[in-house]
Amino acid sequence: MDCNNWETTGLLYVAKELDKKQASLYQQHCTVCAFCAQEVAQYESDKNLYFSSSLLSVSTTAALDEKVLSLCTSVKPTSIGMLSSVWIKRIVFSALVFAFGAGAGGYFSFAYYHSKSAASVAAAKSPTTPQTTVLSATQNRQTQPGLDSSKSDGNTTSVLQKSVRTPLTGHSAPQGIITVDLKKE
Amino acid sequence: MNELSQEEDHVLFDIWIKGDTRGFSALYDRYKNRVFGFLVRMTNDREIAEDLLQDTFLAAMRNAQQFDRQRNFLSWIFGIAHKRTIDYFRHVKVENEHLDDTDRSLGKGPLLPDDMMSGKYLNSVLNDAVNSLEPMQREVFLLRELGDVPFKDIAHMMNCPINTALGRMRLALKNIRRELKKRGVHGLQ
Numbered sequence: 358m359d360c361n362n363w364e365t366t367g368l369l370y371v372a373k374e375l376d377k378k379q380a381s382l383y384q385q386h387c388t389v390c391a392f393c394a395q396e397v398a399q400y401e402s403d404k405n406l407y408f409s410s411s412l413l414s415v416s417t418t419a420a421l422d423e424k425v426l427s428l429c430t431s432v433k434p435t436s437i438g439m440l441s442s443v444w445i446k447r448i449v450f451s452a453l454v455f456a457f458g459a460g461a462g463g464y465f466s467f468a469y470y471h472s473k474s475a476a477s478v479a480a481a482k483s484p485t486t487p488q489t490t491v492l493s494a495t496q497n498r499q500t501q502p503g504l505d506s507s508k509s510d511g512n513t514t515s516v517l518q519k520s521v522r523t524p525l526t527g528h529s530a531p532q533g534i535i536t537v538d539l540k541k542e
Numbered sequence: 543m544n545e546l547s548q549e550e551d552h553v554l555f556d557i558w559i560k561g562d563t564r565g566f567s568a569l570y571d572r573y574k575n576r577v578f579g580f581l582v583r584m585t586n587d588r589e590i591a592e593d594l595l596q597d598t599f600l601a602a603m604r605n606a607q608q609f610d611r612q613r614n615f616l617s618w619i620f621g622i623a624h625k626r627t628i629d630y631f632r633h634v635k636v637e638n639e640h641l642d643d644t645d646r647s648l649g650k651g652p653l654l655p656d657d658m659m660s661g662k663y664l665n666s667v668l669n670d671a672v673n674s675l676e677p678m679q680r681e682v683f684l685l686r687e688l689g690d691v692p693f694k695d696i697a698h699m700m701n702c703p704i705n706t707a708l709g710r711m712r713l714a715l716k717n718i719r720r721e722l723k724k725r726g727v728h729g730l731q
Contacts, residue, residue, distance in 0.1 A: 410688060425595060444607065
């Protein structure tokens with residue numbers, strides 16, 4: 358009766374693909390299993406008689422050898438053009454990862470900057486700021502009638518705030534902030 | 543394959559990779575007949591096998607950087623040859639045609655009486671026995687016996703579990719023995 362160990366272990370044993378421990382276990386098995394012992398002996402005999410590389414090989418012709426050698430030796434395996442496809446894939450993959458990372462980083466930094474500037478604009482538009490400006494503008498109105506300004510550096514630019522009297526309350530309200538070159542003014 | 547031979551292969555490979563073509567020539571001379579035997583038996587067409595041999599060594603040259611030093615060179619080159627053969631069959635789809643053409647492709651003429659007892663006869667019988675195998679069994683048998691490719695790698699190449707590869711090998715051995723016996727060639731039995 359056939360023993361399954363021949364297929365699962367015996368073939369690996371005769372191919373010398375078992376480690377020492379497994380090989381010695383199979384050898385022990387062969388001492389008690391006639392089928393496996395017979396198969397091992399048969400394989401080794403066949404290997405010597407028929408499965409030798411000389412019997413299974415087929416000789417090439419001199420013309421073929423010359424053709425293959427001249428073709429293959431015309432290129433060097435270490436040249437840059439001979440980069441393996443695996444390395445090419447790795448390089449392309451790395452470049453894509455880098456590009457994606459740079460894109461994502463750029464996007465997030467832009468979004469962060471945009472949200473920050475939006476917050477500052479919102480803060481500038483909030484009710485407290487114009488009132489403060491109006492107050493400071495009202496204080497400055499005495500020195501420059503008709504113009505409400507809060508100077509920043511006195512030379513180049515200043516914030517000019519036009520105040521318009523509202524018809525109902527008669528109070529001045531900020532209409533907008535305009536950057537003005539004082540030298541021109 | 544013994545360890546000394548593997549070491550020699552690695553030395554020759556190093557010579558080759560450094561740009562000295564003598565390393566390649568030596569490796570080619572060492573294994574060309576085995577690889578060619580595999581290709582001829584897989585395709586059953588000598589001309590196609592010649593083209594595939596050329597492709598195999600050219601691909602080896604192009605992919606030399608991928609060679610894993612833990613493996614033996616012969617297994618690696620057989621892996622490439624196997625892939626080329628599969629690619630060939632995929633493109634040409636002649637899997638069923640090549641089984642009938644054995645005698646012509648291997649250049650076997652009518653055997654003379656003297657040949658019956660010679661190595662030529664044995665070679666012929668063995669060729670017939672190998673060619674009578676199912677393609678999958680023949681593939682495993684040739685990879686293992688000609689290419690010294692480990693079963694683990696054969697399973698990987700054929701995209702199947704190792705037990706399937708082992709099962710195919712068992713059947714291949716059984717069928718080859720049966721064929722040899724049918725033609726009056728006996729082994730141990």
